[in-house]
Amino acid sequence: MGGKEQNFVNEAFATNWIAPLGPNVTEFENAISNFYGNKVHAACLSSGTAAIHLALVLLGVQQGDEVLCQSFTFSASANPITYLGATPVFIDSERETWNMCPELLEEAINSRMKSGKKPAAIIAVHLYGMPYKADELQDIAKKYDIPLIEDSAEALGSVYKGRKCGTLGDLGILSFNGNKIITTSGGGALVSAHPEFKSRAIHLATQARDEAPHYQHSLIGYNYRMSNVLAGIGRGQMMVLSDRVDSRKKNFEFYKAFFADFSEISFLEESEGIKSNHWLTTILTGSFDAREKIRLALASENIESRPLWKPMHLQPVFASCPMFTNGVSEDLFNRGLCLPSGSDLAENQLERVVGIIEKNVS
Numbered sequence: 001m002g003g004k005e006q007n008f009v010n011e012a013f014a015t016n017w018i019a020p021l022g023p024n025v026t027e028f029e030n031a032i033s034n035f036y037g038n039k040v041h042a043a044c045l046s047s048g049t050a051a052i053h054l055a056l057v058l059l060g061v062q063q064g065d066e067v068l069c070q071s072f073t074f075s076a077s078a079n080p081i082t083y084l085g086a087t088p089v090f091i092d093s094e095r096e097t098w099n100m101c102p103e104l105l106e107e108a109i110n111s112r113m114k115s116g117k118k119p120a121a122i123i124a125v126h127l128y129g130m131p132y133k134a135d136e137l138q139d140i141a142k143k144y145d146i147p148l149i150e151d152s153a154e155a156l157g158s159v160y161k162g163r164k165c166g167t168l169g170d171l172g173i174l175s176f177n178g179n180k181i182i183t184t185s186g187g188g189a190l191v192s193a194h195p196e197f198k199s200r201a202i203h204l205a206t207q208a209r210d211e212a213p214h215y216q217h218s219l220i221g222y223n224y225r226m227s228n229v230l231a232g233i234g235r236g237q238m239m240v241l242s243d244r245v246d247s248r249k250k251n252f253e254f255y256k257a258f259f260a261d262f263s264e265i266s267f268l269e270e271s272e273g274i275k276s277n278h279w280l281t282t283i284l285t286g287s288f289d290a291r292e293k294i295r296l297a298l299a300s301e302n303i304e305s306r307p308l309w310k311p312m313h314l315q316p317v318f319a320s321c322p323m324f325t326n327g328v329s330e331d332l333f334n335r336g337l338c339l340p341s342g343s344d345l346a347e348n349q350l351e352r353v354v355g356i357i358e359k360n361v362s
Contacts, residue, residue: 005236012228022228024235031238032189040167040191041198044226045205048153048175048188053080054201055149055171061086065120068108070100071311072329073125077151078312090313090323098332099132100124108324109144122148126155126165129279130268134160134168156181157245157277166191181244181279182237184230247343248278255281258354264361280341288334295337297360308336
């Protein structure tokens with residue numbers, strides 16, 4: 001916590017604004033909009049998953065549709081597709097950013113269209129805070145007139161060629177889950193340059209209640225609005241977002257400097273014009289066995305690390321879904337590891353981590 005959150009939470013209790021609306025919600029949305037330069041409208045919701053779900057609804061995705069989705073991601077990127085009775089079509093990664101491969105995306109679009117199934121939407125993810133190849137993906141989306149949902153759950157504070165992540169697609173998704181760069185303990189937001197998307201999202205997120213003195217509903221709605229208490233935490237967190245990004249970057253630079261001469265370890269790095277928030281520092285080892293040796297050595301000292309995301313096309317629940325793969329995400333999963341990356345890590349804690357890894361790099 002940054003220190004100001006408690007003030008806004010106390011205000012919510014003092015004024016009896018506990019429900020999923022209120023001054024903190026409005027001001028948190030304004031803070032997000034101000035962060036993006038007042039050109040983006042934000043609807044604060046109960047989770048990033050809810051934001052993806054509503055984005056798909058707003059774009060008209062229906063039962064029987066297909067949605068192209070990055071395979072190398074957390075399951076929350078794909079699960080909402082199935083909520084609507086649609087089918088995810090998984091697209092593998094390219095090696096430079098680890099995100100959706102533009103070549104495979106276009107191949108998938110052409111293949112599905114030849115079979116009579118034009119995809120209804122694309123969900124691309126800025127993995128671990130590293131921006132995807134936005135120009136290439138947006139060009140493809142425009143070429144085939146397919147809306148692009150930008151999953152920026154891990155990338156608040158990241159920048160692509162001067163544009164902040166969250167503003168690179170038709171609809172952007174943010175997450176404020178407990179492990180994100182800033183947190184409301186649980187929560188998310190839907191962001192867009194189009195104000196009508198915000199108003200429609202809020203309507204759907206509050207059970208789609210019509211304007212009437214009684215309860216009347218013309219659409220199916222959801223209970224997805226953020227509470228005024230959690231939004232108070234978010235207001236305080238927005239005040240320290242730049243500090244959190246700086247802290248994560250320092251973690252990355254510490255790890256990278258320490259392992260600069262270790263040929264067995266490499267990092268996901270920025271290219272020209274790209275700025276990652278370094279949400280998590282990740283490494284690639286030489287093999288699955290090398291990764292596991294490090295992970296287990298850290299675990300034996302009660303230090304948590306995790307393998308990179310297991311691709312969605314390898315998940316049992318999605319085994320029957322169409323996929324366009326090149327082996328990149330599977331290789332990254334087998335050899336990659338997320339290191340301790342919290343914003344409040346002290347140097348002696350980082351030194352303890354690298355000391356254990358150093359002893360276990362063969």
